[in-house]
Amino acid sequence: MAYVRDTPAAAPGAEPAVYVHGLGGSSTNWTDLAGILAAREDGIALDGQAIDLPGFGYSGRARSYSLDAMAHHVIRWIEHSDRGPVHLFGNSMGGAAIVKAAAQRPDLVRSLTLISPAMPFLDPRRSLQGRVVPLLLLPNAARLAGRRMSAMDPEALADMVIDSCYADPTRYPEQRRLEAIEEARLRHQVPWYAEAYVGSLRGLVGSFLRAYLPGEGSMWRAAARITAPTLVIAGRQDRLVDIRTAPQVAQLIPDSRLMMLEGVGHVAQMEVPRSVARAVFGLLDEISQPAARPVAVPAQEKVRRSVARVRMAS
Template identity: 85%
Template sequence: MKRASLVPEFTVSSPEKLPDHWPGRAVDLDGRVAFVRDTPATAPGAEPAVYVHGLGGSSTNWTDLAGVLAPRLDGQAIDLPGFGYSGRARSYSLTAMAQHIVRWIEVSDRGPVHLFGNSMGGAAAVKAAAVRPDLVRSLTLISPAMPFLDPRRSLQGRLVPLLLLPNAARLARTRMSAMEPELLADMVIESCYADPGRYPEQRRLEAIEEARLRHTVPWYAEAYVGSLRGLVGSFLRAYLPGEGSIWRAAARITAPTLVIAGRQDRLVDIRTAPQVAQLIADSRLMMLEGVGHVAQMEVPRTVARAVFGLLDELAARPAGEPVAERLRTGVRAKRAEVRMAS
């Protein structure tokens, strides 16, 4: 693990106004509706990228960052099953989410991609990168929802006991339908941002429209509760023997990885990001002061500086570099660090 490298701030574009959400389209993915938004590259030679949102989010969570990265990345942001404009799913487990990511990369047929994941999408991206390293050029994880056992370190912790109820989805649907879209949007903003005052009014109005959309989607509560159950289940399995542990999956990742987290994250234990970076052999870490759970939305240009730094580093590597040997060296170094720490 090393510190993330940032390109100079003046080299990153600053749009004069916030872009509208990138256009989207519904596609058939193995007989189910999948929704994707395209952020076309603005310069030649751009490489493919896929962006994956977190629990309760959607592809619109990547609007600003994808636009800033467009000179070098040809982006596609997907709505996970049950969220945004995608259809419902048979399963909302983390494994199912990872399989959805893998299938989209396969079906889109754009070769290995730069894969981005935030929160639950970050955890699913970890599993996807571990099982299909051939599909991932690099991995960027923003506040990945990797396991931590103290529920007091997350605002979601209070919901965990409700997951034991067989009618949890119905209760969640009743609760959500009783809330005005403005209130629901403001609650999400407050929980995800370190400074809600940073949230542009244009984006707030868009968030209200998304909250209004959720009232019309009959399976949204089912998807939310099912995904949260899947996430909590992955937390519990992480500390049991066997190959089901997502920590073991992280340790198998070979892609160059950038891990980013805000120190004021209220949803994921801030000690998690360094643990993830320590496990991945070829990793870089950036902890951001005054930033919450969705750094790609709160400080997109800062995140872009780190991503461009990673892309510059990869471009500078000699062609044909023995990646396997480099990774073995990194793993040996990490084992030595662990022995020293213990």
């Protein structure tokens, strides 16, 4: 079962959008941004659908939580909804998943917006998640994670997530905090949440390692194949994804733009939704006008350059 949260546009002529959350998140992560993008009256507005990935939010469990499985889930939903091509948004793990989806099915994507995409980086010190990666090797990691989560008060769990994602947790709206606490309570009631969280994190780490091996499974090679106009956004105070990653992604995707935000953490769409919306409106206005697209550098050459840069930075 897949759960989808609709944010219908107020004006006629809106274009379809799909929003994909990150690890441990849900469709509610897009509430504010989707609302702003749907309410526009002086240009292209977006008719939004935010999905709960398998195992998260109100969606059911899955057989696989690999990044490929997440990408296929997004592709299947766009096909099922018959709304494509769509403006596709992804945050963190959701950003990595839609990179794969956009590379595999360019016909389904009108534009791409990546917010702190969890693309490969090799230094675990660059992420708060780095400390738990060794635990993924344990066969009973999901059970241990489930026990830890169930032992935590929902309010404490929600505050921990907010602290790790926000550059300034005091800016988190109280209404959104109450919603986060309610969502934490829901996680206590979902028996497969820990399984989905650990499985997704394992899939993400696996994709990082494969990115530097030969073959078409590399995330960098997938990014180099993207043809859709792309906006890459990241916060300079991100504590979950290496902040050097976003510029590397933007440089690799042929038709891309980069926005780095000072004083912002991992979830710019929640922290500064109006700033993100202005950048998205700029992208929508740009692609609505006929203009020459930049000449793409061959994918093989761009991947070679990107891998070299990442290794030097690590």
